[in-house]
Amino acid sequence: MYNELMASITKITRLPKTIKEMRAVLDALDVKKLNQEVQAELQTYVAIVGTVNTGKSTLLNYLIGKSVSKVSAIPGTTRTNIQRRVGPFELVDTPGFGDAAQPTRADVAREAIQRADLNLLLMDATTGVRQVDVDLFNELKATKQPLVIALNKMDLVNPREADTIVTMVESKLGRNVIPISARTGMNIAERLIPRLIDEKPELAVVIGRALPQYRTLVAQRMIRKAATLSALAGLEPIPGIDIPVLLIAQVRLILRIAALYGEEITTRTARELIATIAGGVTLRYLGEEASKLLPGPGWMLSAGFAAAGTYAIGQVARDYFESGKHLSILQMRERYKRIVEERRKKK
Numbered sequence: 001m002y003n004e005l006m007a008s009i010t011k012i013t014r015l016p017k018t019i020k021e022m023r024a025v026l027d028a029l030d031v032k033k034l035n036q037e038v039q040a041e042l043q044t045y046v047a048i049v050g051t052v053n054t055g056k057s058t059l060l061n062y063l064i065g066k067s068v069s070k071v072s073a074i075p076g077t078t079r080t081n082i083q084r085r086v087g088p089f090e091l092v093d094t095p096g097f098g099d100a101a102q103p104t105r106a107d108v109a110r111e112a113i114q115r116a117d118l119n120l121l122l123m124d125a126t127t128g129v130r131q132v133d134v135d136l137f138n139e140l141k142a143t144k145q146p147l148v149i150a151l152n153k154m155d156l157v158n159p160r161e162a163d164t165i166v167t168m169v170e171s172k173l174g175r176n177v178i179p180i181s182a183r184t185g186m187n188i189a190e191r192l193i194p195r196l197i198d199e200k201p202e203l204a205v206v207i208g209r210a211l212p213q214y215r216t217l218v219a220q221r222m223i224r225k226a227a228t229l230s231a232l233a234g235l236e237p238i239p240g241i242d243i244p245v246l247l248i249a250q251v252r253l254i255l256r257i258a259a260l261y262g263e264e265i266t267t268r269t270a271r272e273l274i275a276t277i278a279g280g281v282t283l284r285y286l287g288e289e290a291s292k293l294l295p296g297p298g299w300m301l302s303a304g305f306a307a308a309g310t311y312a313i314g315q316v317a318r319d320y321f322e323s324g325k326h327l328s329i330l331q332m333r334e335r336y337k338r339i340v341e342e343r344r345k346k347k
Contacts, residue, residue: 034248034251034252034255034267035255035266035267037252038205038252038255038256038259040202041202041203041204041205041206041256041259042205042206042209042259043206044117044118044200044202044203044206045116045117045206046116046117046118046119046120046196046203047112047113047115047116047118047119047120048060048120048122049112049113049119049120049121049122049136049140050121050122050123050124050136050152051123051124051130051132051133051136053124054122054123054124054152054153055122055124055152055153055182055183056122058152058182058183059122059150059152059180059182059188062182062183062185062188063188063211064211065211065213110139113139113140113143113145114143114145116145117145117146117200117202117203118145118146118147118148118196118199118200118203119140119143119145119146119147119148120147120148120149120150120196121136121137121140121147121148121149121150122150122152122182123149123150123151123152123169123177124151124152124153125151125152125153125154125156125157125162125165125169125179126153126156126157128165128168128169129168129169129172129173134172134173137149137173137175146199146200147175147199148178148192148195148196148199149173149175149176149177149178150177150178150179150180150192151165151166151169151177151178151179151180152180152181152182153181153182153183154179154180154181154186154187155181155183155184155186156181162179165179166179178191178192178195180192189213189214189217193207193214193217193218194217194221197218197221201225204218204221204222204256204260205218205256205259205260208260209259209260209261209262215260215261216318218260219257219260219314219318222253222256222257222260222314223253223257223310223311223314223315223318224311226249226250226252226253226310226311226314227307227308227310227311227314228307229245229249229310230245230246230249230250230306230307230309230310230311231304231306231307233245233246233249233306246306246309246310247271247274249310250274250309250310250313250314251267251270251271251274253310253313253314253317254270254273254274254313254314254317255267255270257314257317257318257321258270258317258321260321261321261322263321263325273317273320274313276329276332276333277312277313277316277317277320277332277333277336278309278312278313278333278336279333279336304344305344307343308339308340308343308344309340311339311343312335312336312339312340312343313336315335315339316332316335316336316339319332319335320332
């Protein structure tokens with residue numbers, strides 16, 4: 001990401017000195033791809049995959065908050081591919097593998113995992129690792145698609161044996177697994193959702209947009225990631241060269257946060273919102289660039305300013321869209337200033 005953004009500055013020959021020139025910098029960059037990128041992210045989806053009776057339907061229902069797939073004590077109750085469309089996001093609860101009486105069901109599931117952007121393999125903690133689980137795991141690995149493994153029904157095992165069970169499964173598969181309970185929600189928000197996003201960052205927007213209960217969690221991860229990228233850009237020792245990188249990172253962040261809340265905005269609107277939130281943004285950037293004229297510590301100071309500014313812009317944008325776009329210009333600028341100062345005091 002950093003190298004791609006740095007490659008976009010070839011048309012920039014000097015440090016912008018006015019707001020008008022700052023906007024011209026963005027116009028000279030290929031910001032059209034940012035909108036295309038966000039739109040592509042909105043088409044991603046996860047396939048929930050597992051053998052018979054691992055709790056796939058229960059997990060799907062918990063995530064969406066509705067009873068989409070029929071759940072019963074009979075192994076493999078789901079008879080077809082149940083696809084729940086939530087906005088542009090499809091959570092796919094595949095029919096159970098391992099059902100000898102219904103071999104075509106496994107074929108349907110295989111087709112789903114080939115199309116998915118990420119596969120979530122669900123295993124049953126009460127049965128341990130069976131050969132059919134290993135076979136399915138190997139089949140998923142062969143697709144080369146991102147893969148996350150969750151060990152379900154942890155609420156049904158002896159708490160004193162929980163760690164041992166997780167360790168045993170990880171040892172047999174040679175991969176980390178996330179212990180969860182689809183029935184109680186154990187570790188779903190705390191560990192499963194973050195892992196899905198870590199494995200496939202493009203899922204962040206669509207998960208947050210389709211599943212409002214995870215929206216704040218997703219937004220905060222987006223903001224922290226953009227702030228980290230901005231800090232890396234701020235470490236660039238040549239004054240002025242990082243400005244396009246910072247601006248693109250911030251425009252991209254605004255576009256993704258807007259999409260998170262169901263708002264379709266243009267890069268132009270995103271740029272205008274950044275200028276509205278940050279106010280005299282040019283003076284701030286110029287001040288940061290001037291700090292680079294100092295030896296090593298000056299670069300660190302610039303990185304801190306860049307990260308704080310991007311973090312504040314992201315937080316205010318989140319508040320803005322969360323409020324239904326009812327924050328005034330004064331409210332947004334006051335929040336921006338307060339957050340920037342708080343972040344800088346922590347450094």
